[in-house]
Amino acid sequence: MTASKAGIMAAFAAAAFPIYRSALNERPSSNVIRPSGCPGLLRVVQALDGGICRIKLDGGVIHADQAETVAWVAEQFAGGVIEATNRGNLQIRGIGPEPDALIEPLLAAGLGPREAAGDDVRNLMLSPSAGLDRQMLFDTRPLAAQILFTLQTHERFHELSAKFAVQLDGGEALAMLEHHHDLWLSALVQHGEPWLAFGLAGSPLDTPAGKVPLAQGHALVVAVLELFLELARPDQNRMRQLLAECAVDEFMTRLAGRVPLQPCLDWRRSASPGGLHIGIHSQHDERVYVGAAAPLGRLDTVMLRGAAQLAREKGDGNLRFTPWQSLLLPNVRRENADAVLTQLDALGLLCSLDHSLAQLIACTGSSGCGKGLADTKGDARQLADLLQRRGQALSIHLSGCQRSCAAAHIAPATLLAVAPGRYDLYFRDAALPGFGALQAHNLTIEALGHWLDAHPRSPLDA
Incomplete structure (x- = not known):
């Protein structure tokens, strides 16, 4: 990061950060806040090796400029250790005694929530190849943008636990289907029309609770989350905890009074083949994405900067982080793919499943x-x-x-x-x-x- 760019960012953040802090301190007292030890962007949690800051990425996507900012603050205000998480986010470890100095540039780079109180709850996992995958039934990103906006700006949803999570699956070949979510939605097409199968406290490999037209997907998410908050006690952070006391049939009956539901019969979501997050893989167009894993989930600043520069030069300027603690460079021209993979390998990233790590x-x-x-x-x-x-x-x-x-x-x-x-x-x-x-x-x-x-x-x- 250049000195001039750092100065501009610092000036922007100096104005923005107090607003975020003020908003965090002025949550309505009527809200039920479910405490969590999970780190966030605005909440640095202490560990033996220093503070931890978690940066939640919309759909796992980060722009090259933002990635370089993450690398810069990790060097300046922490121990230089960056972790790729199993939800497609990033963490900075080893943060020193002045965490605000690290947080401010991240906010200025556009890595913060729309509202301060919405930081914890922007937990929506997409396939890392959303919008690109040859097997996808439709592009989930427009619906994802709606859901993420609502999660952050709907005041009631700020009561959700930082662990409460939603999955939106577009039928991609590259999809993490083994992580259980409080609410999952998965694409299907029937008679040429797009639908969403959905279920509670599970994954798309489970039997769905029902289905709705794609156009009702956003309304379904809002209805499920509002109903959860109405029924769950403050100590019930997850959907499975509520359903241990409230029968699924009762929950679904109440939900059907808010959103028209239909049964989803003969559902089958096949498990994804392994290894699609590493190596060179075709997109639905003539381009490819190139994937590489962070060794044991950890990147250093050289790795992140190098990958960001490659994304800028050979891709679309973005990186996508995956639930396999790896990263993708999307929209790479096929003739450049081998060179990109070689350069990722030279950075110390793992580019083959044959590597034991x-x-x-x-x-x-x-x-x-x-x-x-x-x-x-x-x-x-x-x-x-x-x-x-x-x-x-x-x-x-x-x-x-x-x-x-x-x-x-x-x-x-x-x-x-x-x-x-x-x-x-x-x-x-x-x-x-x-x-x-x-x-x-x-x-x-x-x-x-x-x-x-x-x-x-x-x-x-x-």
Whole structure:
């Protein structure tokens, strides 16, 4: 960032930031505020390695200029660590004692909410390839813009928990369908007309609760959220908590009095093929998008700046972050795709699923989190080296505690920390809660290698 640009941004933010702060402090006292420990743009949460600021991106999209601002503030006011989250957002870690100095340039770059109180609730997840995907049934972005505007400006919705989330699926091949949402909507076309199947406390892989015409999609979201807030107690942050006490049939009966609903029969949303977030993939036009993963979800400022410059030179000037903790450069001309992939690789991003790190997930761990029982990032790199020597790339999640912050879905295999350098091994099992079925206890990373040797027919090696 140039000195002149930084000065302009600082002047803009100096005027804007007090307005945001004032708005946060003057929420109507009648509102039910559901407290959260989640960081936001305007709420820096402290961790062992410093403050954390979460930047929520509309549809996962960030302009190259905005990405460069994120890199700049991470260098100037934090430890230079930027994380790609499993909801397609960004986090800055290691923020020092003056968080306002970091927040102000981010607001000036247009990364803030429309209203200060709307920062927490702009939780709408789209496919990273929305509007581009060859398999999409229709472009979800116009409806997404309506929903995001309402989430931020409808005062009642400011009462929602920072964890309350909506998914809008356009039928894309590249779509995260394993994350459960409080409300999900998924595209379907019947007799040439666009519809939205929808469900509560689940994902598009579940049986829908009903369907509405696409034109009623916005009204449906508003009605569901308003009904939730009317029925839920202040300690019920999520739809699943409400539905544990309020029968789904009762909720749906009340909802049908607000929005005309129709049954959705013979629904089937196929699971997306893996790996579409990495590499070169065709769009619905003659161009391609190019994807690369941040190692264990972390970018440094060189990576982010380099990707932003590539997006400006070879793409449409935007980056899209994904729920797989990766980024996409959309709208790349096919003849430039190989060069873009090579340059992303040179920046230190992971450009092939054959790289063992590309399929590992790890939370912050004990190096930055007081609840972490092990250095999950360091242990994950040790595991990646072990797997790379064995010629394996396995989908494994390392979690420092039971909270599973790094993964919003249950991975095929989970290593749950029980002590520094030691983990219990679980395999996903749909019939069991939590991480699944316990396979081994108190393993070191080296011992895991021996366990894999002794169990060559495990789900990981199938």
